[in-house]
Amino acid sequence: MTETAYPRVLVVGGGSVGLLTTALLTHHGVPAVLVERRSGPSVHPRATGIGARTVEILRELGLDAAVDAVAVDLRGKAGKAVARTVVEMGAGDVVTVPMPTPAADEFDVTPFRLRGVCAQDRLDAVVAADLARRGADLRWSTRLVGITQDASGVDVELEGPEGRSALRCAHVVAADGTHSTVRTALGVGITGPGDLGKSMINILFRADLRPHLRGTSFATCTITTPEAPGLLATVDGEENWVFHVACDVDAGERPEDFTPERCAAIVRTAVGDPGLDVEVRSVLSWRPRSAAAEKFAVGRVFLVGDAAHTVSPLGAFGLNTGVADAHNLAWKLAAVHHGEAGTGLLDTYAREREPVAAATLDQAMRRAADPALHWGRGPEADAARAAAGVWAAPVVHLGQRYDSAAVVDPRPAPPSTVDLAAALDGSPGSRVPHAWVDGVSTLDLVASRWTLLVGTEGERWLTAAAEVGLPAHRVDVPWLSAHGAMLVRPDGIVAMRTTTATPDPARFLTEVLDRVLARPVPVPST
Template identity: 80%
Template structure:
């Protein structure tokens, strides 16, 4: 049976992984009705990525979810980031090479208002975001897959198949967050470039086993297991009884993913732990392989690719999930501005203008690390010199320091002043994330609060008056990146849209002209 559920949905999100869920959450946050469809029957129970970067934490904070995700994270303060041991049992005996969790430098500590206490597995993140969406009445349609898609100048028509059969839906715009093998991207004929599949195929084994007696108080994010009986990577989910083990698939020996039966997985885990009698419950098994790819286009008409549908990033550096979350954050406020009539449709062109170069740079940074993991994990002057020679940026700069160059930024400064020092990279330049500074105990990021916001210098009374005239919230800030009589105009995604280091002859008219340019419109700001 075919039926039209709605005459038109403002935004349809295809894909219910972390990026799809956060896209829906951000759109809901901005007041846009959204429908999400996902072929699985609920959020994934299988952890994938565990590293949530600083920029992603800031986005979660914008949604009011930072503390909930922190509560779901494993406390790894003072723990080991990466360990290498023959088995877990031998690790507890002291036979281990360990890299401590990176301690932020004093300047890095001042670049963001909040950080997680450790790693948060993707399934835990998804559970937090899905519950948030349900509390806000979002339309989440699990066990529903897309079977067809067409679009015209006015909207997108999709065919869906759910628990109650087939039906059609029309939406104003569609966001494809349906993964590396994106059905939407394939249906639209968008190709990809890049190295593709890399390295040895792996099998991700999610299991329960109480490893605390063997760990004896040790804590780590990941441990490379080197025993010949079961080489692979052990990653923490809760640090106690829930773990994932990435086993290498012996392709040369003719091994296939289906060869990893329940019994085989139990044996592999016991060998990796070094305890032949360990009580193991295998919960899920997923084959996977590191992959590098970049979609040829991030936008096709009214369809937007985000996350793995747009780019796949090798796991070294934990950039993949975080890059997808940044896609969603960039796109959501723009879709909302157009939906609410606050911007012209040309604003949506800046999604690809901004995210394609950043995704390409991130993919490249992950690729460079893959060749030599020490370029990511190494510490000290020798490691710094090796990174500089290899063109490897500091991880915080990859996560937080990259810049946008588009028509949604006035006089952008896309060049990075530093690829090693995040505090230098976040200097208030147009196109960069607004620097974090405390204003009466509140971060500048929190002052933005998903709205267009003016940050004015301590002697910039004219800018403050102009902001009130055009309906913008404004705050005075004393900071080295802002002159006393200057101002920063900050976008809802906390990106600096304009910086003026001196007063304008007519500040209100100037702000109106800037907003008209950035928002691709010719109407007056009426407030936020």
């Protein structure tokens, strides 16, 4: 067994969250190794809904345009459709729910939106290609087979194409899925209801459905024919699709019974064309699940994505919550590795992300109990959501807040679970509000670094920022007073907001940074 030493971060898992964790660490200047048991990025899309916060993170990495280019343009199209078969849908026998159209104020809360849905395999291909261009250390066909840690590092044992090797690193990020090897090795249990509903089979197939669709476009379509009921989801809207069908375990069915030949027959029936040319590319079994790890961090090891929480699918919260985990953690690991923060900063990862994950799981479960609460439109649907405690989906994605030592005087509860603009009001712990400043978004001004935003009369703050080495920008916005200042973290979260200038603003900023970064307080000389 060969031995190698690697002083930074090991990322376990090469799905979307693992790839983006590696991309964010690389972006922050932290060398990272990614290990994944598969031979490359998955070709099988597991999710297609990329939320607004994930798009903002992709924008931070400079990947938003590349991901938008591989997304399916569904502007003005159906978000959800219901039809007996695809053939009958194309003939006009279909019920559709439009893609959610943001209210006018929602267009004002984020600088960029994807034009439609982007299948997870396409997202992964973009991120993996960018990492390869940057020379990232991606070790495919490699699995973790052992892990131990001590006060100064983590020792892992890996098994890859060239045999076994031992590696020592400073920290490990486990993004290795629902049945996480790392979580199990750490002895971390899970809480929550667990498996929900029936076992499902996800059929990835290639077939040209355009002649049958006759120009119809949709994100998902519920097929109701009794012979092959299921959910058809767009991958490219033309020739690549996934079809989800139930595996009736009670009737004696097993996932292995769904051979490529049987799956092709199911697809033909669902489409309504017995002679359809179908190529079954991949078949996966899955089951809706709602669960969370009992803790998201153990010593120098951190759980992200499905290793930390598995979210039931309605609402498209699962992938996006995992990406937000990575975004929260990466800059903190970077600050510690670069000597800019004390190790106590890493304690705020679990403190911040565990409550957000719990709230997200709760919101997904409330939708699962009654899907109309998610898809319904109009005043009656709004009233039903309010009665059921269901937040507006954009608030789940963008409006949640942090309460930890890395925020000064946090306001953990959003003032509105319906109005996203009201939730993003600049309170400490919330995502900095988006506003255009000379054609540049405030989110872009942050640019992955500590940033000070000051009011229109904030000259003293600008001078103080220069003294302590902080980038600073004057902004004329309603959520910041003329003499006030807002300190924004590298992840775009408001760390501090004040309405007035202090007697010594440079000292004040230094003390705030020392506090939120858990930096040791110098002992005065005697």
